[in-house]
Amino acid sequence: MSCNSCSSDINTIPKGCKSNGNCGTGDCDKLSVFDWLSNMALPTGQEPMRIVEVRFKNGRKHFYKNVDKLQLSMGDVVAVEGNPGHDVGTVSLTGELVKIQMKKKGIDADSEDVKKIYRKATQKDIDIWQAARDKEYDTQYRGREILSRLGLKMKLSDVEYQGDGNKATFYYTADERVDFRQLIRDLASAFSIRVEMKQVGLRQEAARLGGVGSCGRELCCSTWLTDLRKVNTTAARYQQLSLNPQKLAGQCGKLKCCLNYELDTYLDALTDFPKQDVVLKTEKGDAVFIKMDIFKNLLWYTYKENRSKWYKLTLDQVQEIITLNNNKEKISSLEDYEVDLIEDPKTDFENVVGQDSLTRFDIPKRKKKRKNKNKNRINKPKNQQNTNLPKNQPKKNIIKAKEAVDGNQPKTKVNRNKKRRPPKKSANNTKNS
Missing domain, CATH: 3.30.300.20 (K homology (KH) domain)
Structure with a gap:
């Protein structure tokens, strides 16, 4: 899978690795093919394949005959026959795998579409091409x-x-x-x-312009998908997907090609399931199909007259009910079958490390001791505090105001142990003395 900055370039020059036309990993080319037979020698007496695959802009590929038996390898720039004149491209595949690609595309080796290679591109050809x-x-x-x-x-x-x-x-x-x-x-x-x-x-x-899909990866049609098959909404119905065109449509505005990837698996799993239009007959009433979970073998049914509740049944239970209905027998109700359904306990993730905290090795922070600034203040109950008093009022006035609000007369406390201070001597007293 190529990166976005590499494969989306109009000149097929990767920008991510800053290479001059070829990536160091060999994965920056659109629709690149890995030649897994490159290191294997041909049997004795067998001539090598004289047709090579050449890639042009945006993954366009054609087959050309190597008439002059040039020593070509993947990544070589060659000048090939055009209509008219000549064209310049890069060799994308050589050897025996070219036969498989030609058979896949239905092209014969003697076809007129297979033109010839003139030469390896010179520096002048590359300059004109660029x-x-x-x-x-x-x-x-x-x-x-x-x-x-x-x-x-x-x-x-x-x-x-x-x-x-x-x-x-x-x-x-x-x-x-x-x-x-x-x-x-x-x-x-x-x-x-x-x-x-x-x-x-x-x-x-x-496919030619490229882009990124809703999955977060580059578009399949611009990287490896060459067979663009027709996609229908029936593929979404078989996979129990909601027919929302905004979610099912791709960058091209058509249905996504990836809807066909898992379609065969769903079709094989649906062979044992009954048809969705089959009605289950019970004594309580007829039940119709709502939805299913294919890989868990679960189906949901509800009564025609009362659709407020859905009843979850297994595939075996539904087949049993259908066989009874075919024998002209009715079951009592769907509730009896739903009670028999025992769900397996879900395995939750367990803490294999233990109950220790990640911060158990950290040094605990010491709490700073606050200085008791209210040490000299009078401790009072909260219900006796009056928040409407002014802040700058002296403490004695606050106490008197609070007692007046409570209806109590202020009590004066006499401290007998307190020494009386002598009166201050005024200037007149000193003169008289």
Whole structure:
């Protein structure tokens, strides 16, 4: 699986590892194939495969004949036959695995689609190829301006230049048939190149552009998936998924291809389950199907007349009820079968480390002793405190005010042990003396 910064580059140059066209791990190319027969020698007398697979922009691959018997390996840049001129691509697969890929795609070795390889790309070929690739962004932007001016109902999704820079392929998507003859004339005159228009579907467009799916990984169609099969809503119904188009749709706007991945497993598991339209007949009333849990072999039924409660039954219980109904026998009620259903205790996670805390080795923090600032204050019960008194009032006045509020007369305390101070001598007293 390639990283997002590597595979989404228009020039297929990985940005993450800052490599010049090839990744150090060999996994930054779209739809890359591992040649597991590369280290094995051919049997005596058998000639090596003279057809190689060449990769172009955004994972586009074609097969080419190695007529001159060049020593090619994966990652070599080659100049191949174009229509017209020549194109430049990278060798993605060689050896005996090419036969399997050609058989998979239904291409014969003598087919006209299998063209030939001219040579290994020289530095001049690579420079022209890179210069043509650098013009793709500008060409796509100006092409969309021409589309909007002509008012055609089509979307220009991508532009790919040929290796010699004399031809460009414009990939577009459209819901209806579009007459783009005037568009081809305008594009050819604007860029002075040969123009080829190629319509692709929404899935192919998402595969070419790339992106990240709801699973958090890169799109399957842009990394390894080549067989884009048809996906129906029946696949979601078999898997008991809610038919929510926002959750079932992918980046292309169609149903996700991953709905087909586990469909065969669900179909095999559903062979023992009864049909959903089967009605269970009881003395209390008819019961209809609500939902099921395929891999736990559980089904939920409810009465037609009273749908307030769902009854959970096992697959064996439902089959037993169906056989009794086929013999024209009715069960008493679904409650009797639900009572017999004993659930297995759930295994919860246990604390294998122990009940010790993670902070048991930390030094405990010492509590700072607060100084008793209220040491000289009079301890009073809370119910006798009056919060409406002014703050700056002296303590003696506060006590008198509180006693007056309570209806008690202030009591003066006489301290006999207290020594009386002599009166202060005034200036008149000193003169008289």
